[in-house]
Amino acid sequence: MTRLIDFQHADEATRWRAINDDVMGGVSRGHLHMEDGIGVFSGETSLENNGGFASVRREPEAFDLSKTAGLLLRVRGDGRRYQLRLRTDRLFDGGAYRALFQPAAGEWQQFALPWHEFEAVFRGRRLEDAPPFDPGAIQQVGLLIADRTAGPFRLEVDWLDAMERDETPRRKA
Template sequence: MTLLIDFEAPGEPDRWRAINDGVMGGVSRGGLRTEAGVGIFSGETSLENNGGFASVRRDPQAFDLSDAAALTLYVHGDGRRYQLRLYTDQLPAGAAYRAQFQPVAGEWQRIELRWNEFEAVFRGRQLEDAPPLALDQIRQVGLMIADRREGAFRLDVSRIETLGQAR
């Protein structure tokens, strides 16, 4: 395993930016902060004005994950469905490869996301003709909630690691 993102690292919370549905007229809010070495992605989603999503993206950094079999997240969730998003230059601006996960509410869990679980999406719609995710071309990582539900959300993330060797 290789540690990709460690929320105990100095300056890590300053590397994340909120991008919420306000960019299209919505009123959801969300952001990321840290407490005791844990990244806390939290806020409130609203379906007003055709909104319904909140997200954060880490500052761009090149990741070559071609030797990894998967990504592993260590999370404490609230029962809502989240997305881990990977951005590459393979897709148009705003599009990403996403994998969805729904941790059980109230307990720490290890979530494993295999590469075949990532699909190319743009504004919530799957891109049918997108190339496969190039693991050596990942430029940015993000978290999103877009589960078509209103209300408060909170996802605690202690770290994100690679898992094993690609086969």
């Protein structure tokens, strides 16, 4: 089975770039690297200088998921809340569609994120008049932590895949 994003491919980590709150004066740091075929999004969030977020984005690649029901994500976390963020050309630069998930500490979990759970946001605020999310127009995938908590974080990502329309969403939170 071919996954949308699979960290078994040695070059996958090179496709991700960090964008942290230092772009706005903060001092949080985060990055993505690989350990034994697993993507690891880790670093430390800081609330200093009105900061508090760290993120990584995968280089642009169009995903046409219009015939799917959402995304499946297999992760092992640290108990903190994360966001899976999707960018399309339907929002202005900086806007994204996000779905929240909070894996239990130290436990591999699979999250089903149906399309209706993705909401349009800009700088942490919901965009009330945003165009509806179009799963056929995904251009970029990202991970973000912005849970208003200072301290280290670690999210291990095994894979990301499409959820078929006939799959029953199994959401663990």
